[in-house]
Amino acid sequence: MSFLELHNIRKAYTLNHHENVILKGINLNFDRGEFISILGESGGGKSTLMNIIGGLDHQYDGDVLLEGESIRSMHEKRLDKYRRETVGFIFQNFNLVSYLNVLDNVMLSLKMTRESHAEQVKTATGLLKRVGLAEQAHQFPNELSGGQKQRVAIARALASDPDIIIADEPTGALDSQNTLEVMDILYSIAAEGKLVITVTHSQEVADYGTRIVHLDDGQIHDELVIGAPFDEVEKEPTKYRTLGFRQMFKMSMQHMKRMWLRYLLIIFGSSIGISSIVVMLGLGSGIQNYMNHQITSQVNPTAVQVSKKTTKVSTKDRNNAKTAAEYKTAVNKEQIAAAKAAQVTTKEAKQLSAIKHVKTTKLGYYASGVKANYKKQSVSSTLQTDNPTILSKTIKQGTRPQKNQVLIGRKLAKKMMGNKKYKQALGKTVSVKMAAVDKNNKSVTVQKKLKVSGITNSDDTNVIVLPSTVKAMLNTKKVVYRPNFGIVQIDKLAHVKNVEKQIKAIKTDKKKQMFNYTGIGDLIDSLNTYIRLATNVLTGVAGIALLVSAIMIIVVLYVSVSERTREIGVLRALGARKRDISHLFFAEALTIGVLAAIVGIIFGQGWQLLGNTAIWSLIKYPIVRISPMAMVGGMTVSIVISLLAALAPAHMAARLDPVESLSHE
Ligand SMILES: Nc1ncnc2c1ncn2[C@@H]1O[C@H](COP(=O)(O)OP(=O)(O)OP(=O)(O)O)[C@@H](O)[C@H]1O
Numbered sequence: 020m021s022f023l024e025l026h027n028i029r030k031a032y033t034l035n036h037h038e039n040v041i042l043k044g045i046n047l048n049f050d051r052g053e054f055i056s057i058l059g060e061s062g063g064g065k066s067t068l069m070n071i072i073g074g075l076d077h078q079y080d081g082d083v084l085l086e087g088e089s090i091r092s093m094h095e096k097r098l099d100k101y102r103r104e105t106v107g108f109i110f111q112n113f114n115l116v117s118y119l120n121v122l123d124n125v126m127l128s129l130k131m132t133r134e135s136h137a138e139q140v141k142t143a144t145g146l147l148k149r150v151g152l153a154e155q156a157h158q159f160p161n162e163l164s165g166g167q168k169q170r171v172a173i174a175r176a177l178a179s180d181p182d183i184i185i186a187d188e189p190t191g192a193l194d195s196q197n198t199l200e201v202m203d204i205l206y207s208i209a210a211e212g213k214l215v216i217t218v219t220h221s222q223e224v225a226d227y228g229t230r231i232v233h234l235d236d237g238q239i240h241d242e243l244v245i246g247a248p249f250d251e252v253e254k255e256p257t258k259y260r261t262l263g264f265r266q267m268f269k270m271s272m273q274h275m276k277r278m279w280l281r282y283l284l285i286i287f288g289s290s291i292g293i294s295s296i297v298v299m300l301g302l303g304s305g306i307q308n309y310m311n312h313q314i315t316s317q318v319n320p321t322a323v324q325v326s327k328k329t330t331k332v333s334t335k336d337r338n339n340a341k342t343a344a345e346y347k348t349a350v351n352k353e354q355i356a357a358a359k360a361a362q363v364t365t366k367e368a369k370q371l372s373a374i375k376h377v378k379t380t381k382l383g384y385y386a387s388g389v390k391a392n393y394k395k396q397s398v399s400s401t402l403q404t405d406n407p408t409i410l411s412k413t414i415k416q417g418t419r420p421q422k423n424q425v426l427i428g429r430k431l432a433k434k435m436m437g438n439k440k441y442k443q444a445l446g447k448t449v450s451v452k453m454a455a456v457d458k459n460n461k462s463v464t465v466q467k468k469l470k471v472s473g474i475t476n477s478d479d480t481n482v483i484v485l486p487s488t489v490k491a492m493l494n495t496k497k498v499v500y501r502p503n504f505g506i507v508q509i510d511k512l513a514h515v516k517n518v519e520k521q522i523k524a525i526k527t528d529k530k531k532q533m534f535n536y537t538g539i540g541d542l543i544d545s546l547n548t549y550i551r552l553a554t555n556v557l558t559g560v561a562g563i564a565l566l567v568s569a570i571m572i573i574v575v576l577y578v579s580v581s582e583r584t585r586e587i588g589v590l591r592a593l594g595a596r597k598r599d600i601s602h603l604f605f606a607e608a609l610t611i612g613v614l615a616a617i618v619g620i621i622f623g624q625g626w627q628l629l630g631n632t633a634i635w636s637l638i639k640y641p642i643v644r645i646s647p648m649a650m651v652g653g654m655t656v657s658i659v660i661s662l663l664a665a666l667a668p669a670h671m672a673a674r675l676d677p678v679e680s681l682s683h684e
Pocket residue numbers: 032033034041059060061062063064065066067068220
């Protein structure tokens with residue numbers, strides 16, 4: 020059994036329904052230490068045969084046996100391993116990776132060995148020394164002569180220490196001096212006990228071999244042994260591994276660095292989409308915060324004022340009254356009935372407190388038809404006991420009322436002191452007068468002098484006092500203090516709507532709705548929902564920019580695949596797996612995604628600064644607020660979009676046929 024055996028290899032191409040047979044049954048045996056020259060005319064099928072031996076082409080009849088193992092029946096993974104570990108390719112047109120320097124081109128093969136990085140550099144440097152290129156290690160392929168390029172290719176083929184070196188027209192593009200040098204190197208490789216198979220149409224080159232095989236018209240015409248094979252040399256077994264994502268990522272970086280302008284533009288383009296999304300989200304949350312800030316600076320949205328739902332008081336007596344006295348009595352009765360109906364009891368307050376998410380229920384007293392008298396002026400007012408719906412921040416002068424004190428609306432202060440001097444109302448004494456119903460169901464008027472403790476910024480004539488003040492006022496006429504509203508304090512704005520629903524659901528004994536409520540929590544909640552909706556719509560519109568950037572990434576990656584087709588062929592010939600090839604493009608997409616997101620977020624911050632500075636003089640509030648969540652979201656969207664955009668190009672690259680890739684023009 021020979022080291023490598025070709026059994027009846029037959030290969031045909033079908034073009035326009037016409038079968039063109041290229042190899043017509045090739046039988047050959049090769050051993051280690053042989054330097055085989057396959058000599059033949061152009062178009063005779065030499066390269067086709069090399070691709071079959073090298074495991075790049077498996078569309079043929081017959082078989083290739085490596086130490087008895089059929090290459091034809093090798094599954095993909097084993098075939099990758101065969102190319103990685105057993106075969107080293109040298110091509111007529113060198114096929115160096117243009118964006119890698121000489122050392123990195125040689126290292127490409129070494130990356131598939133388990134040597135440490137330092138060992139790999141040492142091996143690669145040693146190989147470059149051997150082919151006479153130690154000085155050029157850091158030059159790029161376009162800075163080398165043809166002969167130098169081919170020597171780099173030889174060093175790369177040797178790097179993984181393969182058993183077979185396949186050289187397809189290695190001197191085809193070289194002058195005679197370089198041909199001589201390259202053939203000398205190949206000869207020395209064979210002398211180390213490796214199997215070297217070269218393809219040539221030059222008799223002179225073929226004469227370097229230990230055996231010349233004439234291939235013509237797809238057949239072996241004759242074989243000529245012109246030298247003894249070299250002895251096998253014992254060698255240390257090399258440990259191999261596949262190219263990992265890290266390696267492919269590094270290669271992508273090197274490629275992107277070489278093509279920096281293209282990638283800079285695409286990153287810039289994609290970042291516009293990301294920054295628009297981030298800014299839209301920031302604007303949405305900024306507007307929401309601003310509106311909430313504006314509203315909550317005036318009212319407490321989580322406090323709901325609850326009062327009894329007014330039932331119709333019968334006006335029968337009033338309508339039937341015959342005398343003025345009867346009419347007055349009837350009205351008095353109506354007032355008593357209304358006051359009674361409006362009363363909120365402790366038991367009912369407990370019912371309100373029992374609702375989920377209600378923190379407290381505080382009872383208070385409210386009266387309309389109140390008169391606030393100061394000097395000769397009498398101003399119509401409403402009285403209310405102090406409660407959490409009155410926010411301290413609305414008190415612009417003075418403080419909340421203590422006992423026998425009153426907090427008044429700005430309008431009342433203006434009426435008392437005049438528009439310009441209204442602040443002077445602070446500390447003045449106002450006589451507050453209101454009607455009440457006493458124990459004997461008689462309408463009485465109660466009155467008390469109260470000191471102004473503060474002025475609110477609300478434009479009304481309201482007077483706000485402590486319950487104890489009202490109690491004392493009512494007590495002057497022996498009227499019992501009966502609260503007629505409740506303030507329900509809810510734990511969170513989001514629960515306001517639900518609590519309000521439940522307040523509405525509380526029924527009287529007669530199955531009628533018991534309470535009415537006033538509060539703006541549900542309004543704010545609805546407002547927030549609308550703002551969120553508008554933000555989402557705007558973000559969606561900004562997302563169109565992302566769609567455009569996704570298309571740009573797809574186009575750039577397709578261009579990249581097309582430009583790198585040969586490189587893909589070389590990588591496959593060196594033993595890279597399909598997965599490694601697709602990783603090459605996913606790594607590019609990932610880099611674009613991450614960098615576009617970073618640039619987009621920086622742009623977003625810039626827009627935020629610009630927008631907020633521009634609007635500051637107007638509203639004194641930062642209207643754009645890019646949250647960390649929005650930034651994380653922008654980053655995620657950018658990466659996901661880029662990776663999705665890479666799916667098709669990466670898939671296409673991975674599926675490229677190695678032979679076709681290598682012959683790509
Ligand atoms: N993909 C293909 N489809 C159809 N025909 C092909 C294909 N690849 C190669 N051929 C044909 O196969 C024949 C052999 O090609 P091959 O490259 O093996 O020849 P060669 O002996 O290496 O020639 P050269 O020395 O010029 O490189 C040629 O006639 C070529 O036209």
